Amino acid sequence: MTAAMVENDQASEGRPWDYLLQTWRELDVPEGWRAEIDEGRIVLVPPFQAYHHAIAGQVQRRLYENLPEEWGIYQVLSVHAAPLGKLYVPHLVVMPTALITAADPESNDPMDASEALLIVEITSKGNAREDRTKKYRAYARAGVPMYLLIDRFDTRGAMATLFTEPNEDGTYKRSDPVPFGKPLTLPEPFGTTLLTDEFPV
Template sequence: MTAASAEHGHALGAWPWGYLLQTWRELDVPEGWRAEIDERRIVLEPPPPAHHHAIAAQVQRRLYATLPGHLGIYQTLGVHVTQCGKLYVPHLVVTPTELLAAADPETTDPLDAAEALLVVEITSRGNAREDRTKKYRAYARAGVPMYLLIDRFDTRGAMSTLFTEPNEDGTFKHTDAVPFGKPLALPAPFDVSIPTDEFPGPAAP
């Protein structure tokens, strides 16, 4: 796989949902890579660059400061949106710990996206459009209460945007966007302010 094809993902085939899901469960994905399902294809995404890890760690650290004990934060948890035929692996997912504790330890079934309380995606230059459009619509249709998009490549400049109040039509009623450098408030059950002043900005094109 070339670097160019890896940046945008590598399509393995177009198949029925049940077959795709079973194949996803059985994939032996290289360490650090993510396998997602989109447009009836399994797509392999390469390991995220260092700035993703830095941003994710900062967000996770701040969330844990006020996180209720029954909630957990997960970095490699697949979430599926059945009504859209999509399965994504967000950079962070917050969901009740009991859901994962009750899961079959012998399977790698993804979490129903409707069970997520917060989903966090951090854009790369090659996938920013998908995070802003396809994933935005999918998370809204799934009823994810909060979608946090950390977008270093926003045309307005690097931005952190919290989408809330999802609609079944694939939109969110409320949008709160702040540029890097200003804090972003997350409502209950988090009730926390995420500082963005130390988020790394975009590299020169």
């Protein structure tokens, strides 16, 4: 991530979230970069590296095997947890297709994270901590039923962890971590197994 672009005191006259969101909408972000809102700031996230695309493509292919038609899988879709003042752009989001098709085509407004069935984040060396902590807590607080964290930089070695059963306190009751090379079973409606030995290390 790079430096903050908007500070809290600039929004002191009104509601900080509304100010940040409006500023986010109007940003001219360099091609390939993503703008996110966290801790009362707008930050720029660098473009994905090749391994992000390789893993995301493999995961997306597996998820679509049994996924009902009313769900879609979207890459770099902006999602927000407005009560928490967070807006992230995950690698993959499973969201009802009806919500996506009903969205205003002239707007770039984020989708409500609480509507997501699954969110997938793939760590980079520079942002792994945020994915493990801030985004983990935000997705749990938003009530996202499943959070898949694919972490090549875990201190235990490269790991894929599925978190389920979110709590309002910002934690998940269950976690299922597997090292790269071991299969990871995803529950219904996916009903599929990720073959993590296909992931680049």
